[in-house]
Amino acid sequence: MTTRVWPRREFLWRLSQSALGSLILAQACDQVIPGQSKSTSVLVLGAGLSGLYTALLLEAKGLSVTVLEARDRVGGRIYTLTGIPGKPDVGGQIFTEKYHRLLNLANSLQVAVEPAKVSERKILLNIRGQAVLPQNWATSTANRLTKNEHSIIPSHLLAHYLRSYNILENATAWIKPNHFSLDIPLDKYLKTRGASTEALRLISCDSGSRTNSLKTTSTLWALRNDLRSKFPSKRLAHVRGGNSYLPEKMAAFLLSPVQTHKVVQAIYSNDVGVEVRCSDGSKYQADYAVVTLPFSVLRRVNITPPLQGLQAEAVQELPYTAVTQICLKIRAPFWENDGYPPKMWTDSLLESVLPIRDATGRIQSLVCWATGTRAKKLDALNLEAVKKLVISELSRVRPATTGNVEIERVVSWGNDPFSRGAYSYFAPGQIRRFQHQMAKPWQRIHFAGEHTAIATPGMESALESAERVTQEILERISDGSGLKNHLVY
Ligand SMILES: Cc1cc2nc3c(=O)[nH]c(=O)nc-3n(C[C@H](O)[C@H](O)[C@H](O)COP(=O)(O)OP(=O)(O)OC[C@H]3O[C@@H](n4cnc5c(N)ncnc54)[C@H](O)[C@@H]3O)c2cc1C
Known part of the structure; x- marks a missing residue:
């Protein structure tokens, strides 16, 4: 226990030293709800970046926090495949110097960040079945x-x-x-x-x-x-050893361990608190709940009393982009045979093929990306059919790959029951109708997650939403007196 107390104290101190951290952590709050003697309790649903950061911030203010996570791991849409050469990140991949919250968090947790290997300036286009180098594109018959x-x-x-x-x-x-x-x-x-x-x-x-x-x-x-x-970023970066290390370290700094394998099925809220029921029959009660589940998943969760009006419509209708990635093991460096760059952009089913390099720049594996309708086409097939189709499609657009690559892993974010898509976006008319309603607290339920953020993208948006929801809860429970401005070490 003693080994954990000091790093946690140091972590909170570091976090509070940054402009953003200090803003949240200096927020006035009385941890005890008026009329009750226990500290305020919060159930955080989902242990992705937004859920973990919310939990850390609320715990830092002395609240009692329980995080419920459906998967057997934390991180959600941050997912490093550590068993595959080059450890590709198949979820959140790259961040920049503009991700102030993420960089501050990594620094506070002593998680090493390093420049991303983006030496892939050279690319081969494959359009209408023709291989074309960018310098020849303007004059190509495929154009x-x-x-x-x-x-x-x-x-x-x-x-x-x-x-x-x-x-x-x-x-x-x-x-x-x-x-x-x-x-x-x-x-x-x-x-x-x-x-x-x-x-x-x-x-x-x-x-x-x-x-x-x-x-x-x-x-x-x-x-x-x-x-x-x-405004292009100067520095593209990732976490040394894979981005999953960041949420893992965040989870390790929580006072209460994340409860994994907890698939939330129902949320009940009334005047005094919330109850959350999971698929294994377990029930959890608290004063408040913070829901970080993507709306694509939340639309299958029973909320009582039900959400109303445009907020209910947003949960049902907000679209999520289908993304399917295929990780390829390299049997032989086929690009040395045809002389083209290994990186590809195509108008085929496989959209793009990206090399995964180690720290020395050596290519370790390849990842193909399919999005939207192409991903959905793959997602409708069984695994064997996907493998067969991908290998034959690769051979068609890049004959040199024949016999030189094999499929190691297929990751479908669209078929994943706990994400049902890679990232949210807005369909025509939905920004006007939904955006200002989506994160509105409902009874004792509050909402966070990348889909609720405004000013920042990707992983940073998950953290932005965590700060907003933390402020919401702290304001709600604050009685405006007896301010407990200190951090709880
Ligand atoms: C393919 C891909 C590439 C990306 N690339 C980038 C990038 O390069 N840069 C960038 O900044 N961002 C990128 N992103 C986006 C970034 O990863 C996400 O915005 C961010 O991780 C979302 O965090 P979150 O906490 O909002 O959601 P999540 O990480 O999805 O967290 C929600 C959590 O809820 C859990 N959950 C779901 N259902 C239940 C349930 N019923 N009960 C309990 N728990 C449940 C999930 O398992 C998950 O852990 C990418 C994402 C994907 C998928």
């Missing part, structure tokens, strides 16, 4: 783009059309009503900006658009993402 678009590399087409007229002033402008006229289908918008049918086809093949289809994507959402990539 059916219009004259104006001819010299644009397929993966740059979306940015080309969005960036030339991105009216968002800053990272939070996308939720402002004055921009709601752009909460319209992305395919229609791109057409009005001059995108050709072939450009739309190629943009749809690009996992960079991060949604299931252009038709089901709000232009405002796409502009929000574009704004972020408009």
Whole structure:
């Protein structure tokens, strides 16, 4: 026990020294609900980044926190495949110097962060079954783009059309009503900006658009993402040894261990507290619950009394992008045979193929990405059929892979019962209707998770949401007097 107390104290001290940490941790709060002698209790549902960070912050304020997690591991959509050469991260992969919360957290927990190996400047395009190097794209017979678009590399087409007229002033402008006229289908918008049918086809093949289809994507959402990539980050980074190490270390610093294998099935809330029921028959009671489950999963959880109005609709309808990754073991370096770069961008079922390198830059394995309709096509097949299809598709687009790669693992975020998609996005009209309703507390239930964040992307957004929900709970239980401003070491 003594070995744990000192690092925890040091962790909280480090966290409180940062601008963001101090803002939350200095929040006034009375840990005891008026009229009760015990400290306020909170059930946090989900041990992804948002749930773990919420739990750490609430515990730091002296609240009694229990984290319930369905899987046998923490981290949720952060998932390092440690058993595969190169330890690919098949969930959250890269962060930048702009991820202030994540970097501060990693620093506070003494989790080492290192530059990501992004030496993959060279890429092979495979369009309409033809292998084309980017320098030859403008003159390739595979290039059916219009004259104006001819010299644009397929993966740059979306940015080309969005960036030339991105009216968002800053990272939070996308939720402002004055921009709601752009909460319209992305395919229609791109057409009005001059995108050709072939450009739309190629943009749809690009996992960079991060949604299931252009038709089901709000232009405002796409502009929000574009704004972020408009100011390129100087430093791409990841956690040394794999990103999973960060949530694992967060969990290790909690006073109460995360309860794994707890599949939440029902949440009841009344005037005095909450009760959560899990599939194994266990029940948990507390003063409040923080739900971090993706809405794609939450829509199957029974909430009593039921959510109302637009919030209920948002839980049912918010779309999640299907992403399926196929990890490939390399039998022989096939790129030495055909002389092309190992990294590929294709308009085939397999979209992109990315090398996973070790610290010395040596390629250890490859990961293919399929998103949207392509991922859904794979997700509808059984594992053997997926393997067969992927190998034959690889042979077709890159004959040199034949006999030189084998499938080691298939990870489908769309079929995963605890994520049912890789990331949330907004369909046309949903930003206007849903965004301001999604995270509203309902009775004694509060909501966090990447889907509820506003100003930041990806892993950072999960942490942003944790800070917001922590503040919400602290404000709720604070009686405005007898302030307990200190941290509980
Ligand atoms: C393929 C992929 C690539 C990505 N790449 C990047 C990237 O490069 N950079 C970046 O910043 N972000 C990236 N992200 C996004 C990032 O990983 C997520 O935004 C972030 O991890 C989400 O954290 P969260 O806590 O909101 O959700 P989650 O991590 O999903 O946490 C929710 C938790 O709830 C649990 N749960 C679900 N159902 C139940 C239930 N019924 N009962 C109990 N527990 C339940 C889940 O198991 C999970 O642990 C990527 C994500 C994916 C999938």
